[in-house]
Amino acid sequence: xxxxxxIDGTWQERASTSAVYNPATEExxxxxxxASVEDVDAAVRSARRAGIDWGRTDHATRADxxxxxxxxxxxxxxxxxxxxxxxxxxxxxxxxxxxxxLAIELIASxxxxxxxxxxxxxxxxxxxxxxxxxVVGCITPWNYPLYQLAAKVGAALAxxxxxxxxxxxxxxxxxxxxxxxxxxxxxxPGVVNxxxxxxxxxxxxxxxxxxxxxxxxxGSTTVGREVGRVSGExxxxxxxxxxxxxxxxxxxxxxxxxxxxxxxxxxMLNSGQTxxxxxxxxxxxxxxxxxxxxxxxxxxxxxxxxxxxxATTLGPVISGRQRVSIAAAVDGAVARGARLAAGGTDAIAExxxxxxxxxxxxxxxxxxxxxxxxxxxxxxxxxxxGDEDAIAAANDSEYGLAGAVWSADRERALSVAGRMDTxxxxxxxxxxxPLAPFGGWKNSGLGxxxxxxxxxxxxxxxxxxx
Ligand code: NAD
Numbered sequence: 001x002x003x004x005x006x007i008d009g010t011w012q013e014r015a016s017t018s019a020v021y022n023p024a025t026e027e028x029x030x031x032x033x034x035a036s037v038e039d040v041d042a043a044v045r046s047a048r049r050a051g052i053d054w055g056r057t058d059h060a061t062r063a064d065x066x067x068x069x070x071x072x073x074x075x076x077x078x079x080x081x082x083x084x085x086x087x088x089x090x091x092x093x094x095x096x097x098x099x100x101x102l103a104i105e106l107i108a109s110x111x112x113x114x115x116x117x118x119x120x121x122x123x124x125x126x127x128x129x130x131x132x133x134x135v136v137g138c139i140t141p142w143n144y145p146l147y148q149l150a151a152k153v154g155a156a157l158a159x160x161x162x163x164x165x166x167x168x169x170x171x172x173x174x175x176x177x178x179x180x181x182x183x184x185x186x187x188x189p190g191v192v193n194x195x196x197x198x199x200x201x202x203x204x205x206x207x208x209x210x211x212x213x214x215x216x217x218x219g220s221t222t223v224g225r226e227v228g229r230v231s232g233e234x235x236x237x238x239x240x241x242x243x244x245x246x247x248x249x250x251x252x253x254x255x256x257x258x259x260x261x262x263x264x265x266x267x268m269l270n271s272g273q274t275x276x277x278x279x280x281x282x283x284x285x286x287x288x289x290x291x292x293x294x295x296x297x298x299x300x301x302x303x304x305x306x307x308x309x310x311a312t313t314l315g316p317v318i319s320g321r322q323r324v325s326i327a328a329a330v331d332g333a334v335a336r337g338a339r340l341a342a343g344g345t346d347a348i349a350e351x352x353x354x355x356x357x358x359x360x361x362x363x364x365x366x367x368x369x370x371x372x373x374x375x376x377x378x379x380x381x382x383x384x385x386g387d388e389d390a391i392a393a394a395n396d397s398e399y400g401l402a403g404a405v406w407s408a409d410r411e412r413a414l415s416v417a418g419r420m421d422t423x424x425x426x427x428x429x430x431x432x433x434p435l436a437p438f439g440g441w442k443n444s445g446l447g448x449x450x451x452x453x454x455x456x457x458x459x460x461x462x463x464x465x466x
Contacts, residue, residue: 104150239447
């Protein structure tokens, strides 16, 4: 049980705490301090002081530190996986690959870039210096708490910034372990501070604090818009990674089975609680029936249950509240005429926030279930009438975070991908690239994370003419 905030390199106890529940068992598995507005102020001041020295470190020093953090995280891998299984409810294999190993890989990637890629550039008689932007306020969501944290803190450290971290209320445990690793690695006091607590109290105080130079926020579009508004008033930069309703576009020459099963896997990963999930599957109208059957069979074959059981492929969703909201979206769609091809909202366990992977067919493109982010294991299969229609349907969204194209013809796939108004497109199930810029168009956000561009988000430029 944790009851501390991390300020100026020391863990300080706080009387007020909040419990952390396992979404599979509904049992208490830990706790976190509930920080105050005063804690936020102390943490930001500490980060500002620490930034004087950390901001002047050279790239090799930052790379060495990130290498050390990487080593500590690797040593703590088992603990981190256990924490993710307990607080997110992710099945062990998903916790290992998608949460922990990817987070650790991000830290290694930032170390490599800091070491090998000078940030300064030359344009004619100008040397363009990339300098640390200052204090970064990092606010993370509950769906990939460790990965999001590594993306923000790793990039900030590589840029020479100092940070104040505010994890999601539901999932602070892995963040505590991450901070343990940072301290064990020898990170100077104040370079990373941790203030867990309510978003409306601690999160909003962090965003509004004039000592914070950049806000890096991942979460819902609603809160992101408010974070952007407050940041805008102070003309501080806000990097916003928000929601999505991404389309997987299957062209008529694609391998339908690979396209449909790959899309179902992506939609259901982490119980559908992935911002970049392809939750709209667009298939040629001539093959619609076949595609729905394939999607339903693949979803039905998924094993929902105890995240600790190696056979499980789908854990619970994060909370009872989230379960109710997902079920309402599905039930509403069915009431409006959608066909439940797989899954549904019936309770399947006495305890835990479980939902079966659900495939909806015969949905109008304009129905809310085909337009709104549901953030649960729900896939909508829609027909299209050729490439132009598919592109138009994919782009007819308030979001633009991710997407997919499936085709036997790489050039055709690239051409379609290049017309999708979205931050990421994977062709034929290509692997995630943790070095490529990640972020959204439209209501999916502002700015980019990961790789070199992710580090640059936390820098300011000074052009020096000589
Ligand atoms: P949320 O917006 O409710 O909360 C996100 C974080 O913001 C939490 O730490 C929360 O405490 C904090 N917060 C809440 N109110 C705040 C305020 N007024 N000021 C400052 N901080 C505040 O989102 P969530 O429910 O935790 O996460 C799910 C959402 O996140 C989904 O919409 C999902 O699509 C999105 N998401 C996006 C990405 C991405 O990279 N684009 C990644 C993961 C999740």
